[in-house]
Amino acid sequence: MYGDITAVGSGCQKVEELGCAKEEDHCSRGEAVGVRKKNLDLGSAVGLGVAAVCFATVPWKINANLLPPGPKPSPFIGCLPQMLRNKPTFRWIHKLMEEMNVEIMCIRLGNVHVISVTSPEISREFLRRQDAVFASRPVCLPADIASGGYLSAALSPMGDQWKKMRKVLTSEVLSTSRHHWLHDKRVEEADHLIRFVYNQCMNSATSGLVNVRVAAQHFCGNVIRKMIFNKRFFERGIEDGGPGVEEEEHVNALFTILFQGRLQGLVATVLSYCYSFCVSDYIPCIRAILDLDGHEKIVRKATTSVKKYQDPLIDKRIKKWNDGTKTEKEDILDILIMLKQTDGTPLLSREEVKAQIVV
Known part of the structure; x- marks a missing residue:
């Protein structure tokens, strides 16, 4: 009888030890999976960060080689702070061109590249040879308000409405x-x-x-x-x-x-x-x-x-x-x-x- 009890006790102890071993093995596997997930998340974050930086910088560098010289713009806002500090703006631009000793300059304001020209030869390139590209008027808030939503000929960008009103005039x-x-x-x-x-x-x-x-x-x-x-x-x-x-x-x-x-x-x-x-x-x-x-x-x-x-x-x-x-x-x-x-x-x-x- 005592022998049976001892056998049962030892069997229970083995079952408990086997259960603990399984739990420890399961915990160790869970920890390993958690570590792999953390590593994966960290790697994904780093990869996305590198991709974002490359996407934000590489196009600017490529476009910078195709644009005229100008002041170095700040991210997103460009040279808008300098424009607000220096009024009137056209005098500030003219002064920059004199300081840089250039006849054509590119100034980025927000997401718009403003090209300023003082050379008669380059101006003829804009107004004559490339007239079809630069003939349209830019979209701006005061012109939109004054023309009732670009309905008149004087302020409307090039398009069907401008052609219609121009023909009438x-x-x-x-x-x-x-x-x-x-x-x-x-x-x-x-x-x-x-x-x-x-x-x-x-x-x-x-x-x-x-x-x-x-x-x-x-x-x-x-x-x-x-x-x-x-x-x-x-x-x-x-x-x-x-x-x-x-x-x-x-x-x-x-x-x-x-x-x-x-x-x-x-x-x-x-x-x-x-x-x-x-x-x-x-x-x-x-x-x-x-x-x-x-x-x-x-x-x-x-x-x-x-x-x-x-x-x-x-x-x-x-x-x-x-x-x-x-x-x-x-x-x-x-x-x-x-x-x-x-x-x-x-x-x-x-x-x-x-x-x-x-x-």
């Missing part, structure tokens, strides 16, 4: 026959300009001084309004023939869209807002978040001021033509509204007419 607005047709309106405004200058000379309050800048802007604004809307003023103007508050706001807004800077007497900084160096044009992903240069706010405000006076006149004129209360073409607006396709439908939409009138 060359055949219907800027033709020789149309120039003669609008001759009397231009002569009338020239007479008004002489009267305005004469009244300014006779004004004792200003000692007969004439602000040539104001007179020139007033004349240009009146000629444009007369040829497009067949009217000199949006409201009544003033007694001496000068611009009223509405006309001054309208002209200043147009100059703001096309020219940067505040008009202070005879001194003004004239830098184009359209196609100026705007950070959001080179990093488009920040447009919905930041307006670092303030260009978007300024251009939207100016465009709203312009359209505030122009759009109601355009809507009213379209309604007159649709109602049949107007039957005779008197100005450029009538020409644009009455352009027809072969099936008799309007060639230009309401928004296209409004965008073309702005710029």
